[in-house]
Amino acid sequence: MATYKSVAVPACPKLGERITQDTVYWRGYKTPVQIKEFGAINKIDFSPVPPYNYAVTASSRIHIYGRYSQEPIKTFSRFKDAAYCATYRDDGNLLVAGSEEGSIRLFDISGKAPLRQFDGHSKAVHVVGFLSDKYRIFSGGDDYSSNLWDIPSATEIVSYSEHTDYVRCGCASKVNADVFITGSYDHTVKLFDARTKHSVMTIEHGQPVESVLLFPSGGLLVSAGGRYVKVWDVLKGGQLLVSLKNHHKTVTCLCLNSSGQRLLSGSLDRHVKIYSTTSYKVVHSFNYATSILSLALSPEDETIVVGMTNGVLNIKHRKPEERKEDSEKKRRPAYRTHVKGRTYMPKQEDFCVSKPVKRVLRKYDKLLKSFQSSKALDAVLEPPIRLYTPEVTVAVMQELHRRGTLRSALAGRDEKQINLLLTFVARRVIEPRFTPVLVTVADMITDIYQPVVGQSAVVDRQFLRLQEAIGKEIDYQEELLEVLGMMDTLFATFTKKRDTDLDTNKSNGVTETIETNTNN
Numbered sequence: 001m002a003t004y005k006s007v008a009v010p011a012c013p014k015l016g017e018r019i020t021q022d023t024v025y026w027r028g029y030k031t032p033v034q035i036k037e038f039g040a041i042n043k044i045d046f047s048p049v050p051p052y053n054y055a056v057t058a059s060s061r062i063h064i065y066g067r068y069s070q071e072p073i074k075t076f077s078r079f080k081d082a083a084y085c086a087t088y089r090d091d092g093n094l095l096v097a098g099s100e101e102g103s104i105r106l107f108d109i110s111g112k113a114p115l116r117q118f119d120g121h122s123k124a125v126h127v128v129g130f131l132s133d134k135y136r137i138f139s140g141g142d143d144y145s146s147n148l149w150d151i152p153s154a155t156e157i158v159s160y161s162e163h164t165d166y167v168r169c170g171c172a173s174k175v176n177a178d179v180f181i182t183g184s185y186d187h188t189v190k191l192f193d194a195r196t197k198h199s200v201m202t203i204e205h206g207q208p209v210e211s212v213l214l215f216p217s218g219g220l221l222v223s224a225g226g227r228y229v230k231v232w233d234v235l236k237g238g239q240l241l242v243s244l245k246n247h248h249k250t251v252t253c254l255c256l257n258s259s260g261q262r263l264l265s266g267s268l269d270r271h272v273k274i275y276s277t278t279s280y281k282v283v284h285s286f287n288y289a290t291s292i293l294s295l296a297l298s299p300e301d302e303t304i305v306v307g308m309t310n311g312v313l314n315i316k317h318r319k320p321e322e323r324k325e326d327s328e329k330k331r332r333p334a335y336r337t338h339v340k341g342r343t344y345m346p347k348q349e350d351f352c353v354s355k356p357v358k359r360v361l362r363k364y365d366k367l368l369k370s371f372q373s374s375k376a377l378d379a380v381l382e383p384p385i386r387l388y389t390p391e392v393t394v395a396v397m398q399e400l401h402r403r404g405t406l407r408s409a410l411a412g413r414d415e416k417q418i419n420l421l422l423t424f425v426a427r428r429v430i431e432p433r434f435t436p437v438l439v440t441v442a443d444m445i446t447d448i449y450q451p452v453v454g455q456s457a458v459v460d461r462q463f464l465r466l467q468e469a470i471g472k473e474i475d476y477q478e479e480l481l482e483v484l485g486m487m488d489t490l491f492a493t494f495t496k497k498r499d500t501d502l503d504t505n506k507s508n509g510v511t512e513t514i515e516t517n518t519n520n
Contacts (some may be wrong), residue, residue, distance in 0.1 A: 040309050201237070393434070
């Protein structure tokens, strides 16, 4: 009896993942460390000075974490209700935070009790920050107002009430100590100058604004709201440069990397997208377990920290670079170790012992070997094979067709199995590598189950899907043939024109030669 030959699954070339410098760079982080906080994390802010600790605002507490610590090294908990937007000053010595009760508290990093408390908002304060002169604080609250405060005297300098909805985000200019920006749920971003009584610029984002970010140069402004991230040119009066729509849900946070060449955005769709600030194309992305509320990147991009709605803090540290000296010191086997015995030729008196190789047949091969066609088809329609290795399913169908048992394997199936078959065929029939086999399978299914059409709404729906998929593919093929015809016409025209030019040049050369000979 001849040995059974396994089903030959044709190997199709796959498009490999495009590996870029950004891919290598942003994959260079260790496995994340996760810390559970008491509530949703609304703000993460890194200290601008070494050792680059970071403040995490969640529930009614502000925790200060060290760069590599998994436990808070300091806690500020003097809040009656929720705390918001704890932000460091540029020198890393002071920390300011808003609260649900409407007050703003200023903390010294080395102490526990607040140094100052600013009262003036009638509702929750969701955004606070320092101006670049280090002696003034701006704030925005749910009372629609944006205020400016003096730290030494703990008094209000000016209050702007130009927004018509909650003020939920803001940032200060690092170039001009009088300029700060706020974003509101009234779909606008307003630029304020402390020397004036009114806003100097209003930008219409089009969605409730969740986050704003000003580039270090002060010329470009980024706003996030809804599914959109928009970049504006402040120097041109708030002209829209680009609108990005790469998220599926609301974008909640923005940040820049240390060089300012990459923009990061976090969203409720559980993704962090990284954009190039030159082309504004996505160069990399991170996936997380739940929706993202806050995001921060440490100086030199050494640590990326993400805060989520379920109170989980996700921390990724960059892998240390391997030292070349250590790698060179490692002793490696000599080359002769690898090639030893490869060129040895057995002599006449040598006795060669071949090690028997045990062949392990897969489930569908065993069923085919025992001529169980229907069960073999069922085996390759299981989810792991059908979804991830469809070429195996198609190869078994082709083998059954070669044996002449494909029709019997397809027949006698219930509603659920017919639905599964039609779903697979409708999904894969448009792939060129599977089309020849699956067209035959579709014909057989149609012939076998034509009498039962109209008895099951599920099966009828799948037949309509199959018809729609094949119809679209035929339309595409017709359009491609039209394009090929146009291209053939163009190429023929170019070839004819080129031949005409060559003939003209040749005739001119002959004419010139005859004229020269005549003159002589």
